[in-house]
Amino acid sequence: MAEDVFERPEPADEIHVVWVNAGLSCDGDTIAMTAATQPSIEDLVRGAWPFIPRIILHNQFLAYENGAKFLAPFHAAAAGLLGSFILVVEGSIPDESNKTWGYWAALGTDGETGQPITTCEWIDRLAPKAWAVLAAGTCATYGGIHAMEGNPTGCMGLADYLGWNWKSKAGIPLVCLPGCPVQPDNFTETLLYLLHMAANRAPMIPLDEALRPTWLFGPTVHEGCDRGGYYEQAEFAEEYGSRACIVRLGCWGPVVQCNVGKRGWMAGMGGCPNVGGICIGCTMPGFPDKFMPFMNQPPGSMLSSNAVMTYGRAIHALRRFTQASLNREPEWRGRRS
Numbered sequence: 510m511a512e513d514v515f516e517r518p519e520p521a522d523e524i525h526v527v528w529v530n531a532g533l534s535c536d537g538d539t540i541a542m543t544a545a546t547q548p549s550i551e552d553l554v555r556g557a558w559p560f561i562p563r564i565i566l567h568n569q570f571l572a573y574e575n576g577a578k579f580l581a582p583f584h585a586a587a588a589g590l591l592g593s594f595i596l597v598v599e600g601s602i603p604d605e606s607n608k609t610w611g612y613w614a615a616l617g618t619d620g621e622t623g624q625p626i627t628t629c630e631w632i633d634r635l636a637p638k639a640w641a642v643l644a645a646g647t648c649a650t651y652g653g654i655h656a657m658e659g660n661p662t663g664c665m666g667l668a669d670y671l672g673w674n675w676k677s678k679a680g681i682p683l684v685c686l687p688g689c690p691v692q693p694d695n696f697t698e699t700l701l702y703l704l705h706m707a708a709n710r711a712p713m714i715p716l717d718e719a720l721r722p723t724w725l726f727g728p729t730v731h732e733g734c735d736r737g738g739y740y741e742q743a744e745f746a747e748e749y750g751s752r753a754c755i756v757r758l759g760c761w762g763p764v765v766q767c768n769v770g771k772r773g774w775m776a777g778m779g780g781c782p783n784v785g786g787i788c789i790g791c792t793m794p795g796f797p798d799k800f801m802p803f804m805n806q807p808p809g810s811m812l813s814s815n816a817v818m819t820y821g822r823a824i825h826a827l828r829r830f831t832q833a834s835l836n837r838e839p840e841w842r843g844r845r846s
């Protein structure tokens with residue numbers, strides 16, 4: 510199958526979203542999603558967007574149903590009886606083979622054996638039947654915090670579990686939406702894109718080498734940061750509470766691909782360095798191990814900030830001179846008598 514060719518589902522007014530958040534997870538991505546506004550999850554559930562199917566959401570935190578009634582669509586999806594669905598996975602995937610008894614993560618109980626159905630079993634059952642698969646949050650994409658060195662679960666992200674070249678039965682690669690948690694609008698906007706694909710209104714979703722949507726994860730935090738001007742002028746904060754650039758306090762923004770600086774966190778507000786929080790690289794496959802210890806000045810940033818120091822301060826002084834001139838009215842203006 511060619512890279513940009515995929516099968517569309519039968520035209521339908523509705524498409525199911527089956528959300529497994531029983532990985533090793535804090536459920537932060539589900540909670541984050543409730544803050545989305547572009548679009549909101551309510552808009553997608555209620556079919557407010559024209560020309561695309563509305564979604565029927567199955568998420569254990571947001572469901573009215575519980576117990577067997579809640580799990581019924583999951584079993585139907587696994588049996589191929591639910592119709593087309595998008596599988597969302599939240600939380601890292603443990604290695605259930607690295608011990609002799611017990612389990613790391615599960616969702617529901619098998620009616621015949623009385624044993625928990627592990628999260629890995631759900632993924633094995635659902636991923637081959639899904640029209641598309643979305644990994645929500647850095648735990649689900651690349652392993653995240655739970656997968657840091659020394660953890661006993663052997664856990665990993667979905668890209669490692671399914672394989673980086675995995676494709677759904679429709680020919681769509683795994684879509685990774687990292688972030689700890691995922692930026693709410695990044696999630697719903699990507700879901701919206703997939704719904705446009707399903708409705709024959711969009712081409713194959715463009716993804717980078719880490720399976721992230723390119724239009725969301727192309728630029729760095731630095732390129733969209735409100736403090737970029739202070740960096741350029743070599744004004745670096747030595748302690749928190751300053752409005753200057755916080756690279757010396759440990760901000761990894763210059764090398765981290767994330768749009769939170771531009772997009773903010775909720776309704777355009779916030780965005781880690783914009784509001785004084787160092788970027789710790791949570792959207793990157795190397796997170797967290799490669800970014801530790803947090804709060805140390807990142808290697809390499811020393812070089813760039815030292816380079817900025819050599820001309821940034823001179824430019825800053827010249828700009829102050831220009832600014833002082835621009836703050837004065839032209840001399841011909843005003844009363845002459």
Ligand code: SF4
Pocket residue numbers: 533534535536537538599600601645646647648649653654688689690691
């Ligand atoms: Fe929680 Fe972060 Fe993992 Fe999401 S990525 S489940 S927010 S720890």
Ligand code: SF4
Pocket residue numbers: 730731732734735736737738740753754755756760761762763782788
């Ligand atoms: Fe770049 Fe971080 Fe400074 Fe913002 S705070 S300008 S992202 S180094």
Ligand code: SF4
Pocket residue numbers: 688689730765766767768769770780781782787788789790791792793
């Ligand atoms: Fe994560 Fe950095 Fe983006 Fe904040 S700015 S969400 S810490 S990658």
